[in-house]
Amino acid sequence: MITITIDGKKISFERPVTILDAARAAGIHIPTLCHHDILKPYGGCRLCLVEVEKVPKLQTACSQYVSDGMVVRTETEKVVDARRAVLEFLLINHPLDCPHCDKAGECELQDLAAKYGPAMGRFAEGKRRYPENLEDPLIVRNRERCILCLRCVRMCDDVQGASALSVTGRGSKSYIEPFSGGAYDCEYCGNCLAVCPVGAITSRTHRHGFRPWLMEKEVETVCSYCGVGCSLVLQVRNNSVVRSVPRSGLGLNRGLLCSKGRFGYDCLNYGDRLDAPLMRRNGVLERVTWTEAINCIADRMKEIKRENGSDAIAGIVSGRCTNEDAYVFQKFFRGAIGTNNIDSVAGMAYGPAQRFFEKILVQGVTANPIQGISDSDGIFVIGGDPTAINPVLGLQVRSASKKGVPVIVVGHPGGLKRYSKRAFIMNSAAETVFLAALVDEIKRRRPLPGERPVLEEIINGFRPAPLEDASKMSGFGPNDLVDTAHALSNMSRPSIIIGRDIVQTDTGHMNLLFLAALTYLLNGRIYLLSELPNEQGVLDMGCQPDMLPSGRPLTVETFRKRCEETLGIIIPPAPGLSYAEMTEAAHEGRIKALYVMGEDMVLGLPDSNYVRGALRNIEFLVVQDRFFTETAKYADVVLPALSWAEKEGSYTNLERRIQLTRKAVEGESIEEWKVISEISKTFGLHMGYRSAADIFSEIARVSQIYRELTLEGIADGKSVWPYRGGPLRYDMHTEGTKLPDIVSVMEESGMSGVHVRREAHLFHSQNASRYSPALLSITPEPHLKIGDILADRLSVKDGDRVKVSTDAGSIVLSARRDPCLPDNVVLASTFDGGGIFEITKWRVNPITKAPASDVNGVVIDKEEAITVLHKDRADSLVGG
Amino acid sequence: MREISITGGEPLTRKKTALSNKILRELNDLKRKYDNERFSLLPALYLFQREYGWLSAEALEKVGEILGVPKTTVKSVSTFYAMFRHKPMGRHLIQLCTNVSCMIMGCERLTDILKTRYGLGPNATTHDGRFSFLVMECIGVCDIAPAMVVDTDLYGNLTEDSLIGILERYE
Structure with a gap:
């Protein structure tokens, strides 16, 4: 026990803490500048100086640890004098341009000078002059205001791990800059500007437009970009969101955000929002009233139901819809239309993967807290770059790596390049063979745990390919494979991080089985990367063709009956069509009416031409979206939707945390659930909800996994399912699963030539970021990453235009050289419609029902003069 | 420890700062000398300065890449010391x-x-x-x-x- 006295107060601690933390515990405020809760103690600014008895010099409270019997005084004359002096030194160079500084009003230096310091320095010499740097599209640097506390550099190095900022020069002539000295070449997380205590690093998105004292309200909510679900605060003025900021004590992101969360909020204020329903009359979409639109939908859907039966109607939900919207949507389809043809974007990869792992391994194996990643003793990443798809989760991987935890990546390492021990990039067939070889090698090193006999039987019975063949096909030496297997075998509690690209491929079902075997052998925990904020939620809500709310199979009569009784509806007993199957059915003319809520199918599904064909074949298409999307162009009725910041609701993140999204601004539309319940009324199904809370309480009644929760109750962000230990899901039997004969994969794959894979982009999140000017300013167009060897062969430089062609057509993309890539794999970003989905062939995996997102045997040419001749065509292809 | 070689990994001769075999050999020796790759940062910078007369942005980037140190750190270290030169020098x-x-x-x-x-x-x-x-x-x-x-x-x-x-x- 350590007992110390601070300003006369006695206080005891179990473990040594810093004087600063001790003072805080005693309720005593010590001013700081370079200290920040997220960062390690630094002791650079000398503002937290305190007097310690028997120590001749003043001590920095932020870095000095307490010891037993210490007597500390925090506000003596000597201390106050020293603080005043420090502040005066800072004011030698810090300009007093507060009136037009964006930081004014929330500037820590301003506050401290007001409390302790002189208003200005006594220095007669001039201040240091540097022009403000406006070269970057998003971040403004003002070196004059910088006080060199190095919070930004430490944030960038130690926490974000991007190492994009550093100090140039020495002493009073030093300043902070990115490597280029001008524009940033970084991840644009903006965490540097968040920790800057003064106005040296500011955001351009609200430049000279933000005044903290003019904000009308601050709304705590959850980010709507990816499946991590970071908490953020939206600052609102004049019914418009001026800034989104994290709070250090709030949510699982603990004060951090990524580029999308910090800058992507501006899609809320994007000009081309839909504000009235549109209806197709004589081939043209015209503005109509809500009543007209709703009546039209009701009439046409009833007509189609009468003529073609309920199963000719289908519905698709986006992973951006709230739980409440998704729940009402499936209730409408099951209860009013009478079909189970409901699926979501999560049905493409996240859903099948989760279902498979939970089925074959154990319930909840994919439900793990994100913070757990940094506590694991090994990390295996496959199918996507976590630092791009779920950046705040990716930081956990980096933080583990810094502690010495080995990180092994299969696929492009992306933001984990400096943090991974090994990265293996190859085509998708080779990945399957590689995984099989790993499972076989690990099997020899680790005993089977004896927990799941079914899976052990599969693992024991599986015939791997000879190591030499596997190594030849993957392009890595046998030693690489053996070493990797050895490294994995040494892990006792690894995190297995899985992205959707491993599922969305021809051999996706095999990959899942091998990954399950790997997880089982290594006693791992699975993290499924989720590109949308509510993929988990829409699954939980029953937006699946064969599952009821709470993930219970609809084919089991007792579950169906219980659900029918609680809701007072009749649910058809036969499972409906999955997302991919619906698209196929539409293509074949079996789906006559389709209701798409929040999803842009043309850009979201591989093979855009196939999807366009499917949409054209649909007799009656309803699209409900915030923007006039590519899919909306084919619609018969377009309904405007509200964004996540304009309504109440809840999101369930990838770790199953159910979080509240609050209304920050008034939108120019009606909540989706309200619109659907209006349509439902015409079918005779009265839902009678008055608010999102009403819907949530019904969800809590019908769903075992949301039971006893209320919308107000989840506001603390601590509601994670499964909880209280009870079984939540029906334990499904594993039948008919067997590990594939890997030799046949090698023979049948036929993967030769250049293989194009999808690249999930850090600055873009499927199609929502298309409407964020800030995110577009960082990366305005999609690009193709080419390895050096291939690029040299084609004599392609960064920024050159290249044409990527398959049988399905060709696209023109801007090239980026990437030294990591081998010569037979290229990566294409898919945002904004210019990506590979234009030239992917429609292939659906029969087992996972996931459409493949990769394409093999592409031809890449450099576009020379042709680009100029056919510029319009190239532009139209690039622009989608 | 990562070896530097002309054949494996990224071809080092691509950029304007073409690296001679000699300098690569010396860099490899340097890396072997120290446990931590960061320790070889200053000698590596000297090596580059000796070879090219000054440290271009490309050279800093290259040193970082070879040693596995962020390029920003390399720049920070090299600009701290007055005897590293950051603009082209005469013969x-x-x-x-x-x-x-x-x-x-x-x-x-x-x-x-x-x-x-x-x-x-x-x-x-x-x-x-x-x-x-x-x-x-x-x-x-x-x-x-x-x-x-x-x-x-x-x-x-x-x-x-x-x-x-x-x-x-x-x-």
């Missing part, structure tokens, strides 16, 4: 001491000569790219003041005539 570098002993012993006359004869002021390079001139703080040979270092050769007890004579030897 020969004159580093003339102007600190106390050399000043007393008349280094000012020498700087005047550089100005009048070669048109060379401090921190400048002649038009023909032959000489660059940097003013040095003490090079530690006060006994032979005034002194200078040309490239890696030390000269002391300089006079106007001896300075001109010495410089004539550097083409």
Whole structure:
């Protein structure tokens, strides 16, 4: 026990803490500048100086640890004098341009000078002059205001791990800059500007437009970009969101955000929002009233139901819809239309993967807290770059790596390049063979745990390919494979991080089985990367063709009956069509009416031409979206939707945390659930909800996994399912699963030539970021990453235009050289419609029902003069 | 420890700062010398400066890439030290001491000569790219003041005539 006295107060601690933390515990405020809760103690600014008895010099409270019997005084004359002096030194160079500084009003230096310091320095010499740097599209640097506390550099190095900022020069002539000295070449997380205590690093998105004292309200909510679900605060003025900021004590992101969360909020204020329903009359979409639109939908859907039966109607939900919207949507389809043809974007990869792992391994194996990643003793990443798809989760991987935890990546390492021990990039067939070889090698090193006999039987019975063949096909030496297997075998509690690209491929079902075997052998925990904020939620809500709310199979009569009784509806007993199957059915003319809520199918599904064909074949298409999307162009009725910041609701993140999204601004539309319940009324199904809370309480009644929760109750962000230990899901039997004969994969794959894979982009999140000017300013167009060897062969430089062609057509993309890539794999970003989905062939995996997102045997040419001749065509292809 | 080789990984000869086999070998030796790759940062920077005369942004990037140190860290370290040069230098570098002993012993006359004869002021390079001139703080040979270092050769007890004579030897 350590007992110390601070300003006369006695206080005891179990473990040594810093004087600063001790003072805080005693309720005593010590001013700081370079200290920040997220960062390690630094002791650079000398503002937290305190007097310690028997120590001749003043001590920095932020870095000095307490010891037993210490007597500390925090506000003596000597201390106050020293603080005043420090502040005066800072004011030698810090300009007093507060009136037009964006930081004014929330500037820590301003506050401290007001409390302790002189208003200005006594220095007669001039201040240091540097022009403000406006070269970057998003971040403004003002070196004059910088006080060199190095919070930004430490944030960038130690926490974000991007190492994009550093100090140039020495002493009073030093300043902070990115490597280029001008524009940033970084991840644009903006965490540097968040920790800057003064106005040296500011955001351009609200430049000279933000005044903290003019904000009308601050709304705590959850980010709507990816499946991590970071908490953020939206600052609102004049019914418009001026800034989104994290709070250090709030949510699982603990004060951090990524580029999308910090800058992507501006899609809320994007000009081309839909504000009235549109209806197709004589081939043209015209503005109509809500009543007209709703009546039209009701009439046409009833007509189609009468003529073609309920199963000719289908519905698709986006992973951006709230739980409440998704729940009402499936209730409408099951209860009013009478079909189970409901699926979501999560049905493409996240859903099948989760279902498979939970089925074959154990319930909840994919439900793990994100913070757990940094506590694991090994990390295996496959199918996507976590630092791009779920950046705040990716930081956990980096933080583990810094502690010495080995990180092994299969696929492009992306933001984990400096943090991974090994990265293996190859085509998708080779990945399957590689995984099989790993499972076989690990099997020899680790005993089977004896927990799941079914899976052990599969693992024991599986015939791997000879190591030499596997190594030849993957392009890595046998030693690489053996070493990797050895490294994995040494892990006792690894995190297995899985992205959707491993599922969305021809051999996706095999990959899942091998990954399950790997997880089982290594006693791992699975993290499924989720590109949308509510993929988990829409699954939980029953937006699946064969599952009821709470993930219970609809084919089991007792579950169906219980659900029918609680809701007072009749649910058809036969499972409906999955997302991919619906698209196929539409293509074949079996789906006559389709209701798409929040999803842009043309850009979201591989093979855009196939999807366009499917949409054209649909007799009656309803699209409900915030923007006039590519899919909306084919619609018969377009309904405007509200964004996540304009309504109440809840999101369930990838770790199953159910979080509240609050209304920050008034939108120019009606909540989706309200619109659907209006349509439902015409079918005779009265839902009678008055608010999102009403819907949530019904969800809590019908769903075992949301039971006893209320919308107000989840506001603390601590509601994670499964909880209280009870079984939540029906334990499904594993039948008919067997590990594939890997030799046949090698023979049948036929993967030769250049293989194009999808690249999930850090600055873009499927199609929502298309409407964020800030995110577009960082990366305005999609690009193709080419390895050096291939690029040299084609004599392609960064920024050159290249044409990527398959049988399905060709696209023109801007090239980026990437030294990591081998010569037979290229990566294409898919945002904004210019990506590979234009030239992917429609292939659906029969087992996972996931459409493949990769394409093999592409031809890449450099576009020379042709680009100029056919510029319009190239532009139209690039622009989608 | 990662080996550097011309064949494996990224071809190092691609960029303008083409790396000779010699420098690669030396870098490999350096990396073997230290446990931590960061420790070889300063010697690696010296190596590059010796080879190219100065440290271009590309060179800094390359050093970072080879040692596995972020390029921003490399820049930060290299700009901290006054003897790393960050702009192109002439074929020969004159580093003339102007600190106390050399000043007393008349280094000012020498700087005047550089100005009048070669048109060379401090921190400048002649038009023909032959000489660059940097003013040095003490090079530690006060006994032979005034002194200078040309490239890696030390000269002391300089006079106007001896300075001109010495410089004539550097083409």
